[in-house]
Amino acid sequence: xxxxxxxxxxxxxxxxxxxxxxxxxxxxxxxxxxxxxxxxxxxxxxxxxxxxxxxxxxxxxxxxxxxxxxxxxxxxxxxxxxxxxxxxxxxxxxxxxxxxxxxxxxxxxxxxxxxxxxxxxxxxxxxxxxxxxxxxxxxxxxxxxxxxxxxxxxxxxxxxxxxxxxxxxxxxxxxxxxxxxxxxxxxxxxxxxxxxxxxxxxxxxxxxxxxxxxxxxxxxxxxxxxxxxxxxxxxxxxxxxxxxxxxxxxxxxxxxxxxxxxxxxxxxxxx
Amino acid sequence: xxxxxxxxxxxxxxxxxxxxxxxxxxxxxxxxxxxxxxxxxxxxxxxxxxxxxxxxxxxxxxxxxxxxxxxxxxxxxxxxxxxxxxxxxxxxxxxxxxxxxxxxxxxxxxxxxxxxxxxxxxxxxxxxxxxxxxxxxxxxxxxxxxxxxxxxxxxxxxxxxxxxxxxxxxxxxxxxxxxxxxxxxxxxxxxxxxxxxxxxxxxxxxxxxxxxxxxxxxxxxxxxxxxxxxxxxxxxxxxxxxxxxxxxxxxxxxxxxxxxxxxxxxxxxxxxxxxxxxxxxxxxxxxxxxxxxxxxxxxxxxxxxxxxxxxxxxxxxxxxxxxxxxxxxxxxxxxxxxxxxxxxxxxxxxxxxxxxxxxxxxxxxxxxxxxxxxxxxxxxxxxxxxxxxxxxxxxxxxxxxxxxxxxxxxxxxxxxxxxxxxxxxxxxxxxxxxxxxxxxxxxxxxxxxxxxxxxxxxxxxxxxxxxxxxxxxxxxxxxxxxxxxxxxxxxxxxxxxxxxxxxxxxxxxxxxxx
Numbered sequence: 001x002x003x004x005x006x007x008x009x010x011x012x013x014x015x016x017x018x019x020x021x022x023x024x025x026x027x028x029x030x031x032x033x034x035x036x037x038x039x040x041x042x043x044x045x046x047x048x049x050x051x052x053x054x055x056x057x058x059x060x061x062x063x064x065x066x067x068x069x070x071x072x073x074x075x076x077x078x079x080x081x082x083x084x085x086x087x088x089x090x091x092x093x094x095x096x097x098x099x100x101x102x103x104x105x106x107x108x109x110x111x112x113x114x115x116x117x118x119x120x121x122x123x124x125x126x127x128x129x130x131x132x133x134x135x136x137x138x139x140x141x142x143x144x145x146x147x148x149x150x151x152x153x154x155x156x157x158x159x160x161x162x163x164x165x166x167x168x169x170x171x172x173x174x175x176x177x178x179x180x181x182x183x184x185x186x187x188x189x190x191x192x193x194x195x196x197x198x199x200x201x202x203x204x205x206x207x208x209x210x211x212x213x214x215x216x217x218x219x220x221x222x223x224x225x226x227x228x229x230x231x232x233x234x235x236x237x238x239x240x241x242x243x244x245x246x247x248x249x250x251x252x253x254x255x256x257x258x259x260x261x262x263x264x265x266x267x268x269x270x271x
Numbered sequence: 272x273x274x275x276x277x278x279x280x281x282x283x284x285x286x287x288x289x290x291x292x293x294x295x296x297x298x299x300x301x302x303x304x305x306x307x308x309x310x311x312x313x314x315x316x317x318x319x320x321x322x323x324x325x326x327x328x329x330x331x332x333x334x335x336x337x338x339x340x341x342x343x344x345x346x347x348x349x350x351x352x353x354x355x356x357x358x359x360x361x362x363x364x365x366x367x368x369x370x371x372x373x374x375x376x377x378x379x380x381x382x383x384x385x386x387x388x389x390x391x392x393x394x395x396x397x398x399x400x401x402x403x404x405x406x407x408x409x410x411x412x413x414x415x416x417x418x419x420x421x422x423x424x425x426x427x428x429x430x431x432x433x434x435x436x437x438x439x440x441x442x443x444x445x446x447x448x449x450x451x452x453x454x455x456x457x458x459x460x461x462x463x464x465x466x467x468x469x470x471x472x473x474x475x476x477x478x479x480x481x482x483x484x485x486x487x488x489x490x491x492x493x494x495x496x497x498x499x500x501x502x503x504x505x506x507x508x509x510x511x512x513x514x515x516x517x518x519x520x521x522x523x524x525x526x527x528x529x530x531x532x533x534x535x536x537x538x539x540x541x542x543x544x545x546x547x548x549x550x551x552x553x554x555x556x557x558x559x560x561x562x563x564x565x566x567x568x569x570x571x572x573x574x575x576x577x578x579x580x581x582x583x584x585x586x587x588x589x590x591x592x593x594x595x596x597x598x599x600x601x602x603x604x605x606x607x608x609x610x611x612x613x614x615x616x617x618x619x620x621x622x623x624x625x626x627x628x629x630x631x632x633x634x635x636x637x638x639x640x641x642x643x644x645x646x647x648x649x650x651x652x653x654x655x656x657x658x659x660x661x662x663x664x665x666x667x668x669x670x671x672x673x674x675x676x677x678x679x680x681x682x683x684x685x686x687x688x689x690x691x692x693x694x695x696x697x698x699x700x701x702x703x704x705x706x707x708x709x710x711x712x713x714x715x716x717x718x719x720x721x722x723x724x725x726x727x728x729x730x731x732x733x734x735x736x737x738x739x740x741x742x743x744x745x746x747x748x749x750x751x752x753x754x755x756x757x758x759x760x761x762x763x764x765x766x767x768x769x770x771x772x773x774x775x776x777x778x779x780x781x782x783x784x785x
Binding site: 017020036039040041042044047048049050059062071074075076077078079095096097098099100101103104105106107108109112113114115116117137138139140254255258 | 316322326385390394396397401405408491492639641642643646649
């Protein structure tokens with residue numbers, strides 16, 4: 001079974017906000033009018049938490065924690081938000097009645113409400129992502145770990161339309177879930193590879209693709225992270241990069257005491 | 272006295288004051304409808320809501336209207352069950368307030384949701400019993416149904432008399448009287464039916480207010496909300512605000528209908544004593560709540576507490592406290608406890624209780640941003656005119672319901688105060704009183720059954736995206752465990768009602784005539 005999770009290495013995070021922008025572009029997040037921005041009604045699935053302790057400002061990228069025990073799912077009156085088999089807490093925009101109980105229940109503040117119909121400047125309209133639905137006014141939305149990209153990867157694996165490096169790690173006796181998990185891990189390892197490692201690597205393990213299009217199977221924030229601080233993968237697979245990093249002594253999770261069991265693991269900086 | 276009661280059977284014509292009130296109410300409601308239309312077309316952006324304050328005065332209004340709905344059940348059930356003669360004249364007023372305020376509470380929740388039509392369709396279709404909203408919808412339905420039944424059954428003897436009079440609405444009266452003739456058998460049946468309904472209503476009412484408190488009490492993310500005191504706190508608050516509205520309404524009705532003989536000063540002084548008990552109880556609960564927060568001094572909780580006691584919201588908190596303390600002191604001293612003082616103190620308590628509802632919702636939510644981000648808005652909330660208009664509109668709606676009711680039906684349960692009158696005309700229908708009572712009871716029973724089936728199907732047919740609330744991870748597979756505690760509470764409550772209603776039906780069918 002797959003259990004998608006994320007490790008955020010704060011040592012590597014430069015607070016450049018590339019993930020924030022990439023998320024907004026990928027997920028059709030409305031830009032809205034100036035008045036709306038002035039009112040502070042921006043939606044930002046990925047955002048930076050500002051922690052000001054002892055005169056030292058720390059920044060933490062904050063996607064949805066995709067809790068194993070999500071308080072938002074517990075309180076939803078119509079089942080519009082739900083925990084998928086693979087651990088992703090997803091949102092059914094067509095089901096949502098907009099009561100905002102989940103926003104009250106979420107300790108992390110990752111849920112956003114569409115106060116108005118979404119709007120973009122005209123020039124942006126042709127760049128909207130056709131694989132992500134645009135949310136109407138009156139529904140709650142949140143980070144989905146770019147579930148559409150994972151779905152696309154699954155589809156491509158099942159049709160065999162994948163790069164050789166992925167084809168190499170996926171064996172026929174594996175289930176589709178396991179194949180996806182292995183594929184994501186391969187992509188992840190490829191993504192964080194340093195340039196000298198690329199030079200030393202066996203050319204057969206690399207698919208030389210100058211625009212790295214295959215890496216777009218990974219979540220948008222992970223793909224765009226400039227410091228390679230975001231690591232995405234299967235927490236259930238003990239060999240995966242993400243579960244190995246999650247075992248680090250620097251690892252901590254937000255509001256662990258609330259018992260929500262979040263699947264986003266931070267690695268403390270400066271140790 | 273012989274002819275005296277006859278005047279209550281004449282549905283009131285509109286006096287100049289009544290016309291003026293009606294006009295004002297209709298204007299306010301029209302403005303509110305306009306505001307609602309604006310909100311429906313432009314989205315909730317027209318309100319002052321934002322993150323993290325996602326609930327505003329709509330939620331406070333909802334809680335307030337729910338709380339004043341306690342009045343009817345409590346007053347009339349207590350008066351009937353304990354056979355308190357002095358309280359009988361005001362039971363009807365209390366019952367109407369219950370029904371009206373429940374409607375307004377439901378309306379305020381509909382103001383609050385983002386998708387009005389989706390909410391109306393999806394909650395019955397896909398409603399999850401594990402959600403606090405699910406419980407609230409269920410209990411509200413029950414409560415409305417029992418409240419309506421209670422009101423109607425107690426109205427039957429009076430309507431039957433009114434059906435004999437010439438009026439534009441005689442069709443309505445003869446429709447609602449069923450086959451009431453006013454003989455002893457029927458009276459006996461009616462009284463036992465009312466008593467049973469009174470017994471059924473009390474647990475429903477208690478559960479209604481508890482569940483409303485649990486919406487807040489169950490939210491672990493919001494500081495100061497996650498508290499076991501919430502359920503009982505809401506009950507005592509409901510008793511307090513409900514009773515004060517009943518006192519105010521009774522005073523107005525006594526003045527307009529010249530009922531000084533029927534509702535003497537003594538009644539108000541007795542009600543004032545009841546009010547005093549609830550006031551002291553509420554102050555005690557406030558003390559208990561504040562003590563826990565201040566003494567334990569959890570840093571998040573203390574921030575909220577300081578915000579409301581010494582921070583920006585301190586005027587509101589001290590206003591509430593001052594009103595409640597002054598009211599208690601005035602009612603505590605026997606020399607000051609005149610009927611005028613009781614009415615004045617109720618008028619002081621009621622707005623303070625509304626402000627207290629706002630103080631439950633807002634300070635907690637304003638401190639809900641425990642992880643402020645770069646793009647977070649400032650945690651603040653200023654209601655816009657849309658919210659104020661809709662609030663005014665819902666209060667006007669309640670007033671309109673009361674006004675129309677007292678113009679159409681007798682304001683007193685005349686048959687209880689003056690004795691049952693013989694009806695002049697024969698009933699036009701064959702439907703017996705027993706059938707009517709059974710109908711109401713089975714209506715409540717069917718609602719119970721529907722809810723039970725709903726709950727069961729949520730568990731049994733839990734699809735992937737419906738009832739997966741708790742997932743316990745046991746490698747290599749995930750076992751999905753339903754959230755049992757909430758479910759068990761609601762199921763137990765339903766079971767209680769089913770047992771009670773089965774008893775009711777048994778009594779109704781088994782009881783022999785005469």
